[in-house]
Amino acid sequence: xxxxxxxxxxxxxxxxxxxxxxxxxxxxxxxxxxxxxxxxxxxxxxxxxxxxxxxxxxxxxxxxxxxxxxxxxxxxxxxxxxxxxxxxxxxxxxxxxxxxxxxxxxxxxxxxxxxxxxxxxxxxxxxxxxxxxxxxxxxxxxxxxxxxxxxxxxxxxxxxxxxxxxxxxxxxxxxxxxxxxxxxxxxxxxxxxxxxxxxxxxxxxxxxxxxxxxxxxxxxxxxxxxxxxxxxxxxxxxxxxxxxxxxxxxxxxxxxxxxxxxxxxxxxxxxxxxxxxxxxxxxxxxxxxxxxxxxxxxxxxxxxxxxxxxxxxxxxxxxxx
Amino acid sequence: xxxxxxxxxxxxxxxxxxxxxxxxxxxxxxxxxxxxxxxxxxxxxxxxxxxxxxxxxxxxxxxxxxxxxxxxxxxxxxxxxxxxxxxxxxxxxxxxxxxxxxxxxxxxxxxxxxxxxxxxxxxxxxxxxxxxxxxxxxxxxxxxxxxxxxxxxxxxxxxxxxxxxxxxxxxxxxxxxxxxxxxxxxxxxxxxxxxxxxxxxxxxxxxxxxxxxxxxxxxxxxxxxxxxxxxxxxxxxxxxxxxxxxxxxxxxxxxxxxxxxxxxxxxxxxxxxxxxxxxxxxxxxxxxxxxxxxxxxxxxxxxxxxxxxxxxxxxxxxxxx
Numbered sequence: 185x186x187x188x189x190x191x192x193x194x195x196x197x198x199x200x201x202x203x204x205x206x207x208x209x210x211x212x213x214x215x216x217x218x219x220x221x222x223x224x225x226x227x228x229x230x231x232x233x234x235x236x237x238x239x240x241x242x243x244x245x246x247x248x249x250x251x252x253x254x255x256x257x258x259x260x261x262x263x264x265x266x267x268x269x270x271x272x273x274x275x276x277x278x279x280x281x282x283x284x285x286x287x288x289x290x291x292x293x294x295x296x297x298x299x300x301x302x303x304x305x306x307x308x309x310x311x312x313x314x315x316x317x318x319x320x321x322x323x324x325x326x327x328x329x330x331x332x333x334x335x336x337x338x339x340x341x342x343x344x345x346x347x348x349x350x351x352x353x354x355x356x357x358x359x360x361x362x363x364x365x366x367x368x369x370x371x372x373x374x375x376x377x378x379x380x381x382x383x384x385x386x387x388x389x390x391x392x393x394x395x396x397x398x399x400x401x402x403x404x405x406x407x408x409x410x411x412x413x414x415x416x417x418x419x420x421x422x423x424x425x426x427x428x429x430x431x432x433x434x435x436x437x438x439x440x441x442x443x444x445x446x447x448x449x450x451x452x453x454x455x456x457x458x459x460x461x462x463x464x465x466x467x468x469x470x471x472x473x474x475x476x477x478x479x480x481x482x483x484x485x486x487x488x489x490x491x492x493x494x495x496x497x498x499x500x501x502x503x504x505x
Numbered sequence: 506x507x508x509x510x511x512x513x514x515x516x517x518x519x520x521x522x523x524x525x526x527x528x529x530x531x532x533x534x535x536x537x538x539x540x541x542x543x544x545x546x547x548x549x550x551x552x553x554x555x556x557x558x559x560x561x562x563x564x565x566x567x568x569x570x571x572x573x574x575x576x577x578x579x580x581x582x583x584x585x586x587x588x589x590x591x592x593x594x595x596x597x598x599x600x601x602x603x604x605x606x607x608x609x610x611x612x613x614x615x616x617x618x619x620x621x622x623x624x625x626x627x628x629x630x631x632x633x634x635x636x637x638x639x640x641x642x643x644x645x646x647x648x649x650x651x652x653x654x655x656x657x658x659x660x661x662x663x664x665x666x667x668x669x670x671x672x673x674x675x676x677x678x679x680x681x682x683x684x685x686x687x688x689x690x691x692x693x694x695x696x697x698x699x700x701x702x703x704x705x706x707x708x709x710x711x712x713x714x715x716x717x718x719x720x721x722x723x724x725x726x727x728x729x730x731x732x733x734x735x736x737x738x739x740x741x742x743x744x745x746x747x748x749x750x751x752x753x754x755x756x757x758x759x760x761x762x763x764x765x766x767x768x769x770x771x772x773x774x775x776x777x778x779x780x781x782x783x784x785x786x787x788x789x790x791x792x793x794x795x796x797x798x799x800x801x802x803x804x805x806x807x808x809x810x811x812x813x814x815x816x817x818x819x820x821x822x823x824x825x826x
Binding site for chain 2 (some may be wrong): 278281284285287288289292294295296297298315318319320321322340342343344345372399405463465468469471472477
């Protein structure tokens, strides 16, 4: 099969656009603006970054596939996209860089890198406060919630740290004997209780929204670290802020904020103001990946695979969103 | 041999003091204050943290050994200590924790963890500035200057990062095939030219003071990272500040400041004010080690070894200071 592809994002590199143009007719947003009524009904494949608000999907009567440039697809308007359309995420394209960012967040938080004073204030006076935060990771237990590309890369980066690994999974995976797989409600509880570090690397879906709330935090170790490189809304913001206030040795280190009014917010309602045990970066892990060109190449490969009649990768189970 | 031990630091744990008291007469600073003239001439072994200013070493006519609780002994008054006295550092006692701190500094700096905005300012606006700083470490080349306990632990922690390792050494070491040993002036140059990350984990001595100056910085990669967990004065402060200003992608990440008027200073003469490519912690790596009890136990072990007539470890070559 060949067909027509509408590219609505500038995250696709010029060379990847050219590769797609060799097997399909390519339309850009500029072209679409001029002749929407003739182009929209022709489009077989839609490639998107952020969902373009102006896009009139009802007119896309030939649409067969939506390819996201992002790994997470929780922000797509699922209800508006007809059920017959295949939706593909870009899972895997960001795994190495996001996993390395997770290790960086974990170690920076554990070693109090950002809170232990500026160069102007080079003093050991605050050591008693520092001792609440600073700790080593070597030999500790890591629990990985969502054991996909990011979770596996996180584990492999930490090979030199002599850690014990637990993974919360939906389907048992047998290829890796260095990790203990846990399933179901009991499995999750067991992981939360045993882990010194917990990585959230699971998609945001109906099931996972708010999955880390008061009850989960309360069974964790008092000085655990949660590292979130997935989505803020997997964690209940209010419960987390309260928990951090009560437990000064508990750390939340996150590259992702909460989604409020279509914006990503690091400190909703000022809940986290002044909390030294909250370390955050403004969703920058993806930036590292984009510079590799991999997200663009992965997405283009998948579209070309689909256009040539093969089964695309990363098909999203729409019922979960 | 048994004898008398004067303990001038409270960094030795009570149980380690008791172990020493089983094989020697132990004096504390409190006891010394009462009867300095009778105690000082008896002391065979002196255990120190910071050098006690009030100590009249001229009266210590039996002194045979000085044991430091710190790994670095550059702050000792070498000229005042008679040449016949053995001086022992506490090298090795801090290796794992300091090496993990070095990895944390490196990754926090590389991933722009501390500079990419607070939780209140969760924005991607500064991405163009971030791209100058943020980069991944996976697969890159690390140069280790001073390949002792810390350097080796640093390398072993990074096992999962698929890196190439170079080490600048004075004596060739053959036990490790995963690192390329380099020697002499040419070896150092070659390491500086090839490395993406450079770890300074070498003692501060006459030879190493200012060893990283303008000439060395200028042959390094424009976007290299120097991680310093040794002593600030190994780096020439003025040259470093100028280099950081000229090269916004070059990073200096340090747990140690410059020694000025017997104080450790993170930002001498305000040279580094406003530089986002300078990441520092106020000499906190040792804090992590102290909590393990290892520095105290190592020092006590070494004193007991000496008192029982064995050769002590970590004998300092006084000519280097």
